[in-house]
Amino acid sequence: MKDLSFDIAKRLPEGPGKHGRSGIIHTPHGDIATPAFIPVATKATVKTLTPEQIRATGAQAILSNAYHLYLQPGHDIVDEAGGVAKFENWHGPTYTDSGGFQVMSLGVGFKKVIAMDLADLTEKDIRAAKRERMAKVDEEGVDFRSIIDGSKHRFTPEKSMQIQHGLGADIMFAFDELTTLIDSRTYQEESVARTHRWAQRCLEEHDRLTRERYHRPKQSLWGVVQGAQYEDLRRQATRGLLDLDRAAREKGRRGFGGFGIGGALEKQNLGTIVGWVCDELPDDKPRHLLGISEPDDIFTAVEAGADTFDCVAPTRLARRGGVYTLDGRLNLTNARFKRDFKGIDEEFGGYVTENYSRAYLHHLLKAKEFLAGTLCTIHNVEFMVRLVDNIRAAINGGYYEDYRDEFLGRYYAASKAR
Amino acid sequence: MKDLSFDIAKRLPEGPGKHGRSGIIHTPHGDIATPAFIPVATKATVKTLTPEQIRATGAQAILSNAYHLYLQPGHDIVDEAGGVAKFENWHGPTYTDSGGFQVMSLGVGFKKVIAMDLADLTEKDIRAAKRERMAKVDEEGVDFRSIIDGSKHRFTPEKSMQIQHGLGADIMFAFDELTTLIDSRTYQEESVARTHRWAQRCLEEHDRLTRERYHRPKQSLWGVVQGAQYEDLRRQATRGLLDLDRAAREKGRRGFGGFGIGGALEKQNLGTIVGWVCDELPDDKPRHLLGISEPDDIFTAVEAGADTFDCVAPTRLARRGGVYTLDGRLNLTNARFKRDFKGIDEEFGGYVTENYSRAYLHHLLKAKEFLAGTLCTIHNVEFMVRLVDNIRAAINGGYYEDYRDEFLGRYYAASKAR
Numbered sequence: 001m002k003d004l005s006f007d008i009a010k011r012l013p014e015g016p017g018k019h020g021r022s023g024i025i026h027t028p029h030g031d032i033a034t035p036a037f038i039p040v041a042t043k044a045t046v047k048t049l050t051p052e053q054i055r056a057t058g059a060q061a062i063l064s065n066a067y068h069l070y071l072q073p074g075h076d077i078v079d080e081a082g083g084v085a086k087f088e089n090w091h092g093p094t095y096t097d098s099g100g101f102q103v104m105s106l107g108v109g110f111k112k113v114i115a116m117d118l119a120d121l122t123e124k125d126i127r128a129a130k131r132e133r134m135a136k137v138d139e140e141g142v143d144f145r146s147i148i149d150g151s152k153h154r155f156t157p158e159k160s161m162q163i164q165h166g167l168g169a170d171i172m173f174a175f176d177e178l179t180t181l182i183d184s185r186t187y188q189e190e191s192v193a194r195t196h197r198w199a200q201r202c203l204e205e206h207d208r209l210t211r212e213r214y215h216r217p218k219q220s221l222w223g224v225v226q227g228a229q230y231e232d233l234r235r236q237a238t239r240g241l242l243d244l245d246r247a248a249r250e251k252g253r254r255g256f257g258g259f260g261i262g263g264a265l266e267k268q269n270l271g272t273i274v275g276w277v278c279d280e281l282p283d284d285k286p287r288h289l290l291g292i293s294e295p296d297d298i299f300t301a302v303e304a305g306a307d308t309f310d311c312v313a314p315t316r317l318a319r320r321g322g323v324y325t326l327d328g329r330l331n332l333t334n335a336r337f338k339r340d341f342k343g344i345d346e347e348f349g350g351y352v353t354e355n356y357s358r359a360y361l362h363h364l365l366k367a368k369e370f371l372a373g374t375l376c377t378i379h380n381v382e383f384m385v386r387l388v389d390n391i392r393a394a395i396n397g398g399y400y401e402d403y404r405d406e407f408l409g410r411y412y413a414a415s416k417a418r
Numbered sequence: 419m420k421d422l423s424f425d426i427a428k429r430l431p432e433g434p435g436k437h438g439r440s441g442i443i444h445t446p447h448g449d450i451a452t453p454a455f456i457p458v459a460t461k462a463t464v465k466t467l468t469p470e471q472i473r474a475t476g477a478q479a480i481l482s483n484a485y486h487l488y489l490q491p492g493h494d495i496v497d498e499a500g501g502v503a504k505f506e507n508w509h510g511p512t513y514t515d516s517g518g519f520q521v522m523s524l525g526v527g528f529k530k531v532i533a534m535d536l537a538d539l540t541e542k543d544i545r546a547a548k549r550e551r552m553a554k555v556d557e558e559g560v561d562f563r564s565i566i567d568g569s570k571h572r573f574t575p576e577k578s579m580q581i582q583h584g585l586g587a588d589i590m591f592a593f594d595e596l597t598t599l600i601d602s603r604t605y606q607e608e609s610v611a612r613t614h615r616w617a618q619r620c621l622e623e624h625d626r627l628t629r630e631r632y633h634r635p636k637q638s639l640w641g642v643v644q645g646a647q648y649e650d651l652r653r654q655a656t657r658g659l660l661d662l663d664r665a666a667r668e669k670g671r672r673g674f675g676g677f678g679i680g681g682a683l684e685k686q687n688l689g690t691i692v693g694w695v696c697d698e699l700p701d702d703k704p705r706h707l708l709g710i711s712e713p714d715d716i717f718t719a720v721e722a723g724a725d726t727f728d729c730v731a732p733t734r735l736a737r738r739g740g741v742y743t744l745d746g747r748l749n750l751t752n753a754r755f756k757r758d759f760k761g762i763d764e765e766f767g768g769y770v771t772e773n774y775s776r777a778y779l780h781h782l783l784k785a786k787e788f789l790a791g792t793l794c795t796i797h798n799v800e801f802m803v804r805l806v807d808n809i810r811a812a813i814n815g816g817y818y819e820d821y822r823d824e825f826l827g828r829y830y831a832a833s834k835a836r
Binding site: 043044045047048049050051053072073077080081087088089338339341355356357359360362363364366367369370371373374375 | 461462463465466467468469471490491495498499505506507756757759773774775777778780781782784785787788789791792793
């Protein structure tokens with residue numbers, strides 16, 4: 001079975017911080033045409049959907065969480081089942097993240113800090129966030145408590161690799177430290193250096209496991225770039241990963257098959273930060289931007305050079321009745337939809353619009369029927385997948401800027417007008 | 419559009435209380451080959467399933483509840499949507515029940531009384547049941563409180579017809595009084611007489627509404643036989659409905675298109691009671707047994723002469739991880755399924771068994787993932803539908819008794835052995 005590889009199809013105009021392109025990631029379980037939106041299957045299920053329903057949205061690959069599957073049901077069980085794709089009956093490419101984000105973000109106060117704009121935080125918020133942090137980082141790894149039962153656990157770079165090899169996804173990520181917007185510059189420097197050393201340990205453990213385990217297709221390890229909002233740290237982190245990759249290959253070992261771009265980002269810096277990283281990265285490896293899904297962020301990140309995207313927002317929002325339309329988001333629990341017999345978005349179309357009315361979805365949401373979550377999730381995933389598919393088609397067709405301006409102009413104008 | 423009609427295909431050996439047969443119910447939205455299991459779509463959704471998933475189980479028709487849809491979203495909204503089938507995107511025959519069962523059963527203590535065996539009830543249970551009864555019956559109708567918000571409502575036979583015409587199902591039921599096992603013989607007599615008068619009012623209101631409303635296919639009203647465990651009352655109730663039907667037709671009005679058999683029944687009397695009713699009923703009209711789904715009950719009822727069955731048990735059970743197999747029921751939340759990589763029932767097969775392991779379903783249930791309910795529901799509905807399909811094939815093929823003995827022998831032997 002061949003290693004993962006990447007071909008570029010077409011490029012947007014290039015320049016500093018501008019590296020947009022379309023392409024194809026070839027994985028052992030199929031191709032991913034990029035740019036692509038990758039739905040999140042946290043616990044080996046895109047919440048509420050069967051694999052057939054996921055496939056019908058147009059999704060090409062799905063991403064599961066090492067953290068969640070380690071805690072429940074245990075990566076050993078997923079391994080015995082034949083890996084996460086077989087376990088969840090997904091016949092296509094899979095990603096797993098490293099657990100780095102989750103072990104450090106799933107404390108309540110901490111979550112708030114990474115989600116909010118820095119300027120909105122009070123001193124009290126910051127103190128609460130630091131107090132409630134559930135994870136403790138040292139040079140070797142991270143101690144954390146389970147969100148399920150509060151039990152104590154420890155992740156190290158090696159442990160993350162072992163878990164992700166058990167899960168057996170086509171694409172996996174190096175174990176990194178997630179910092180926050182409230183950490184000091186000094187701490188960010190220390191953290192980037194530590195994440196670099198962890199990436200080295202991930203490469204070594206991945207190489208060892210790949211040689212020892214021959215029963216699963218070759219997995220591709222992607223390095224993760226941190227460095228918060230600092231240009232020098234982001235560039236240094238990226239070059240550091242490339243050094244590690246080169247050194248590994250010189251020893252005849254496996255290097256990085258691609259790169260992830262992580263960290264808590266303020267929305268207004270997103271494009272700039274992704275641009276710094278992509279200035280440094282080579283052209284021939286795919287780049288995944290972790291945890292982003294607002295339409296404008298996706299356009300920004302594509303232009304800067306990101307190829308794939310995942311985010312729980314479209315599915316999480318859907319279960320509460322929030323749905324995307326070409327004219328911005330609607331909340332179907334709103335009473336004004338009680339007698340609205342149109343589909344969600346007649347112009348966008350799609351399975352849910354073509355088969356169900358807003359009034360029916362409103363009824364299901366009010367009655368707390370499971371099917372509400374399923375149908376709204378199908379719609380939102382289809383919306384996001386097709387949005388990114390359209391971006392790809394626009395790059396390939398040479399009309400990217402027109403598509404972007406038309407889409408965003410309408411999406412946000414309508415949101416503001418509402 | 420043609421009225422509902424019924425053709426008999428083949429009969430089991432006949433005798434007193436034995437009127438088993440296979441056949442086809444022709445409805446404006448398609449045929450139902452009988453015997454048939456009809457999944458329940460309480461609030462215009464078979465909980466957790468899309469219409470495509472319902473169809474894939476082999477289900478031919480679904481049954482919704484007038485009570486629930488009256489309260490939420492309101493039958494007027496379903497009416498505006500074009501009727502319940504269009505509202506829920508179901509392209510096939512539909513049933514609605516009258517609300518009679520729900521208005522009188524959805525008080526907590528009362529529910530217990532109709533669900534339990536009479537012998538298990540203490541005096542305290544009975545007092546609690548009477549106190550907690552949420553409905554008050556008089557000659558004109560029933561006052562009850564909403565299970566959603568406790569608000570006061572009133573159903574009459576006319577109101578039930580108006581609601582069911584708004585819902586627009588192919589098959590609807592006359593509004594009846596549900597009695598309980600603890601009611602006195604005198605009360606049962608009064609109740610049967612009242613249900614008879616209500617059936618007459620239903621026929622008249624149905625006739626009026628059918629003449630006034632020409633925008634929906636002709637709906638078929640089925641009379642409901644009550645009479646509890648008393649042979650004379652059951653036979654009298656049945657003959658009474660036939661008298662009403664005859665009188666209506668003599669006046670050139672619409673009569674009953676079929677019959678429902680209702681009431682709280684003790685399991686051991688089920689076949690006997692259905693047999694009394696079917697002794698009286700004509701051959702050429704279909705018979706629906708309301709709310710029955712245990713496999714042995716279905717065989718018993720088919721032999722006595724029932725054609726179709728509905729029950730919430732397969733779907734309700736599924737959402738808690740209870741699944742049917744040829745060797746009895748399993749509860750997939752049990753820890754012994756944690757590493758069980760077989761399908762639910764390799765011999766039975768079906769979509770869920772062929773695509774997912776017990777270990778995966780156990781994981782989804784433990785993680786409280788929505789997909790657990792969806793997959794277990796698909797399995798149970800497919801199991802019940804196919805069981806009744808197999809009964810039909812066995813009647814048509816002349817091997818009914820062999821099939822019954824083999825199925826039940828294995829199903830219950832294994833349940834006991836476990």
